[in-house]
Amino acid sequence: MRAEQGTHLAGPVLIVGAGLLGASIGLGLRARGLDVVLSDSSPSTEAVARDIGAGRLYSDVKVAGEGLSPELVVVATPPDVTARVIAEALLTHPDAVVVDICSVKEAILRELAGMPDVAGHLSRYVGTHPMAGREKSGPVAARAELFIGAPWVLCAHAGSAPDAVLRAESLAVDLGAVPARMTAEEHDGAVALISHLPQVVSSLVASRLQDSPVQALALAGNGLRDVTRIAASDPRLWVQILSANAGRLVDILYGVREDLNRLITTLEDPMAGGARLDMAQLMTEGNAGQARVPGKHGTPPDSFARLTVLVDDVPGQIAKLLTEIGHTDINVEDFRLEHSPGRQVGLAELSVLPGRRQELTESLTQRGWKVVQ
Secondary structure (H helix, E strand, C coil), rough: CCCCCCCCCCCCCEECCCCHHHHHHHHHHHHHHHHHHHHHCCCCHHHHHHHCCCCEEEEHHHHCCCCCCCCCEEEECCHHHHHHHHHHHHHHCCCCEEEEEECCCCHHHHHHHHHHHHHHHHEEEEEEEEEECCCCCCCHHCCCCCCCEEEEEECCCCCCCCCHHHHHHHHHHHHCCEEECHHHHHHHHHHHHHHHHHHHHHHHHHHHHCCCCCCCCCCCCHHHHHHHHHCCCCCCCHHCCCCCCCCHHHHHHHHHHHHHHHHHHHHHHHCCHHHHHHHHHHHHHHHHCCCCCCCHHHCCCCCCEEEEEEECCCCCCHHHHHHHHHHCCCCEEEEEEEECCCCCCEEEECCCCCCHHHHHHHHHHHHHCCCCC
């Protein structure tokens, strides 16, 4: 198979680990015409990844007696075996650049540095981390488009060869991701805050729901769903991630604990002098932090105006709404759908440029839609 004109990689690419991310990389590269070979410790995972079109199997290549000299080896294994698999790839494929996509970088680099037999090969290794994923796992959840527009962090170490870094960057670009360069230390500090902390907090909140009354959960709206969505993530993977980045995360959790203790103390006597002011201060601090989270295309999150449209919960209504918005020639910058508890109706929240909000409201109202805000 020849690579599609315009790709930065030429192939073949060997992917070790055919789960969600490995299979998604395979699908994305195959869509670009690159030859992809897959290897996984689980025969069933390999078979599913092959069947969805993520690549051909390394075991089949060996049975056929083909020689394999990959341009790039992508290690997409769980964190606790990543360093060992990287070392094996560096020794087995002496002409290949080896990258991993693990969500922690310092621990892996430290483990590799402690392996004398791979010390002379580390110039061909670059740690990377695509900032994309799903709460679902396994190759059946893989998507070729998973990385499009997502940051892909490159954590070259001091001994990484320039050609190796360029090849790692080529992988990200060919998959439609946006390369970003950081040190391993900077990366691990960043993901502790923006990825590992939210996962822990989401899991802690969701754990409170285990024995909650059914009638209470029946009232749940998008607020609870948003907070607990990532609590559905794979516990086995997260045990490894949290263990590998524990030091960075603990420092942040100390701050969270201080805020929780402060709030608990305030709520124990909410009528005390200054208690309401302290509650307001805590909420205001949250407002200030949330306002710093970039919105679409890196814009401030409040760059767009919002309106909510009632949508009957019957087939075809969402498609009809979006089609009629298309006729107005107004771009929808973001879209969210929330179901109203106890009613067969959805609440479609649309984000548009502020100057087009009134125009869209009037157009939809004229077409028979009920705009509620």
